[in-house]
Amino acid sequence: xxxxxxxxxxxxxxxxxxxxxxxxxxxxxxxxxxxxxxxxxxxxxxxxxxxxxxxxxxxxxxxxxxxxxxxxxxxxxxxxxxxxxxxxxxxxxxxxxxxxxxxxxxxxxxxxxxxxxxxxxxxxxxxxxxxxxxxxxxxxxxxxxxxxxxxxxxxxxxxxxxxxxxxxxxxxxxxxxxxxxxxxxxxxxxxxxxxxxxxxxxxxxxxxxxxxxxxxxxxxxxxxxxxxxxxxxxxxxxxxxxxxxxxxxxxxxxxxxxxxxxxxxxxxxxxxxxxxxxxxxxxxxxxxxxxxxxxxxxxxxxxxxxxxxxxxxxxxxxxxxxxxxxxxxxxxxxxxxxxxxxxxxxxxxxxxxxxxxxxxxxxxxxxxxxxxxxxxxxxxxxxxxxxxxxxxxxxxxxxxxxxxxxxxxxxxxxxxxxxxxxxxxxxxxxxxxxxxxxxxxxxxxxxxxxxxxxxxxxxxxxxxxxxxxxxxxxxxxxxxxxxxxxxxxxxxxxxxxxxxxxxxxxxxxxxxxxxxxxxxxxxxxxxxxxxxxxxxxxxxxxxxxxxxxxxxxxxxxxxxxxxxxxxxxxxxxxxxxxxxxxxxxxxxxxxxxxxxxxxxxxxxxxxxx
Ligand code: G6P
Numbered sequence: 001x002x003x004x005x006x007x008x009x010x011x012x013x014x015x016x017x018x019x020x021x022x023x024x025x026x027x028x029x030x031x032x033x034x035x036x037x038x039x040x041x042x043x044x045x046x047x048x049x050x051x052x053x054x055x056x057x058x059x060x061x062x063x064x065x066x067x068x069x070x071x072x073x074x075x076x077x078x079x080x081x082x083x084x085x086x087x088x089x090x091x092x093x094x095x096x097x098x099x100x101x102x103x104x105x106x107x108x109x110x111x112x113x114x115x116x117x118x119x120x121x122x123x124x125x126x127x128x129x130x131x132x133x134x135x136x137x138x139x140x141x142x143x144x145x146x147x148x149x150x151x152x153x154x155x156x157x158x159x160x161x162x163x164x165x166x167x168x169x170x171x172x173x174x175x176x177x178x179x180x181x182x183x184x185x186x187x188x189x190x191x192x193x194x195x196x197x198x199x200x201x202x203x204x205x206x207x208x209x210x211x212x213x214x215x216x217x218x219x220x221x222x223x224x225x226x227x228x229x230x231x232x233x234x235x236x237x238x239x240x241x242x243x244x245x246x247x248x249x250x251x252x253x254x255x256x257x258x259x260x261x262x263x264x265x266x267x268x269x270x271x272x273x274x275x276x277x278x279x280x281x282x283x284x285x286x287x288x289x290x291x292x293x294x295x296x297x298x299x300x301x302x303x304x305x306x307x308x309x310x311x312x313x314x315x316x317x318x319x320x321x322x323x324x325x326x327x328x329x330x331x332x333x334x335x336x337x338x339x340x341x342x343x344x345x346x347x348x349x350x351x352x353x354x355x356x357x358x359x360x361x362x363x364x365x366x367x368x369x370x371x372x373x374x375x376x377x378x379x380x381x382x383x384x385x386x387x388x389x390x391x392x393x394x395x396x397x398x399x400x401x402x403x404x405x406x407x408x409x410x411x412x413x414x415x416x417x418x419x420x421x422x423x424x425x426x427x428x429x430x431x432x433x434x435x436x437x438x439x440x441x442x443x444x445x446x447x448x449x450x451x452x453x454x455x456x457x458x459x460x461x462x463x464x465x466x467x468x469x470x471x472x473x474x475x476x477x478x479x480x481x482x483x484x485x486x487x488x489x490x491x492x493x494x495x496x497x498x499x500x501x502x503x504x505x506x507x508x509x510x511x512x513x514x515x516x517x518x519x520x521x522x523x524x525x526x527x528x529x530x531x532x533x534x535x536x537x538x539x540x541x542x543x544x545x546x547x548x549x550x551x552x553x554x555x556x557x558x559x560x561x562x563x564x565x566x567x568x569x570x571x572x573x574x575x576x577x578x579x580x581x582x583x584x585x586x587x588x589x590x591x592x593x594x595x596x597x598x599x600x601x602x603x604x605x606x607x608x609x
Contacts (some may be wrong), residue, residue, distance in 0.1 A: 002101040003027040003073040006160040006170045009187025017071035020196040026604045030081035034071035035088045035097040036064040043164040047086035070160040072099035075603040079124025089128040091135020100127040102156035102177035142166040174207040181205040188215035199241040251596045253399030261442040263404045266393040277431030278422035279415035285388025294344045300329045300360045301348040304402035308409035310478035320420035329360040350405035351605035352380020444566045448579045459587030471500035472520030483581030491589035500533040511542035523549040524570040
């Protein structure tokens, strides 16, 4: 959600903090701030509501000196996006400064108690109570002050804390919100996301819940909650600096859409075995016998990852013949469904930090189920806490609207369906055919991307419409949901996805000449049925934008506009069909003047409930 960067070293902290925040701005962009420390009594606080650019502008007039500091980019939870609510927050007399990611659930009670004790508050945030509490517990040793404060907090936090009266130290703490420590030479870093540290260091330590850390220019340590030192291993970040820039594209989202041929190749690399006509996953960590015994699979996720899970349901049921249920993680974590012990739970998450999905993983593990994860971010909380899993290897996804992660998730689930199928009844011949079909995909996606110009033309025609329907059947139904989500996320137009035939039971009332229907009408098993649904829309004078199989002149003749995609087997259609929908949403948003990479109110990684 919010982004945190901390630094202790010998270089000027301000440009390093701002550089890190720039990489994290997609996590929250309501306000930004930093504080640097130069010695006893000397803390330099700078914060501004709005985008990071506003803080940078402010720093031009009032640079923050010093080689140690903490910074933050905010996604508002408590209180609107104002300068006062921007982090860092200070304790009385500025003895302690805090940045925080997460939610302090008992902040109200703590605040009332502090106010009764004469403490003056300057913001609406829950974070400010942490600053005051650490300040009151501080007697020159910042680490100890944080240790004394943490047991008072109920909720979640990733914290970074500094004090001008302990001027060589940054203290971090984690419970439920991610925090990593970056190890450099003569400098150390803290960040809420390893992506912030790319270009500064490749060596990171992932903090666990209830751990506290201290960095100075020369040293780093990890402690448990009693401040006993903990040995921790240093991991390598696998992302390079160029992965986090726009690579010549106008937006991260457009770059990420165009990266899909390569990200799909990465997802398959080393995983498809011709000899066994199957797929293999190094990190799955599960005895094949256990997977063979699985009687049921629950896929759980949020947002776009939930739509990938819905495609996964069709894939696993078709190829592995195992019943699958798809649950919103936010529902699954609080429900108490009867689950027998041969159920495997698979969490799907690009970031690996989504609070609800992480909670679903914990709940599933608590109940003793084999719990696997499909994640993109290596070392993320969900990846670490699951029994095993599969990484997407899609590289950093920075555009808030997820694109390349979706296609990598779907392909990974197709490979998993193949793996599970081959453990059961799927023949070597069928397996070999699937492998060949999957291997052909990157080139087919390259060809699909050629519809960009047509997607822009269609976007220009319909960008003024306020409501859209997205319709698809079977494998294309979740794609309809995903297409509608993409459009509403970044262009703020109302869009609803429906199974095309279900449209008759209500949404058909919405159809009029100003409500376009985006119809997923690819050739396949139930093409003719989908065509009848398309006719129903046309009969009510609703404009139809069809996504159709290349060369399908019948659909082209019936639809008002058509976006062609290559012919692929039904089970791979979600991968080609989603591309024109991503491009359509992108161009509509651009034409409407929306901030494509940072849509209003959203955040890339939702680390609060
Ligand atoms: C947020 C993002 C979505 C994303 C969802 C799940 O809502 O804006 O793009 O699909 O979280 O995120 P995850 O990282 O768990 O896939």
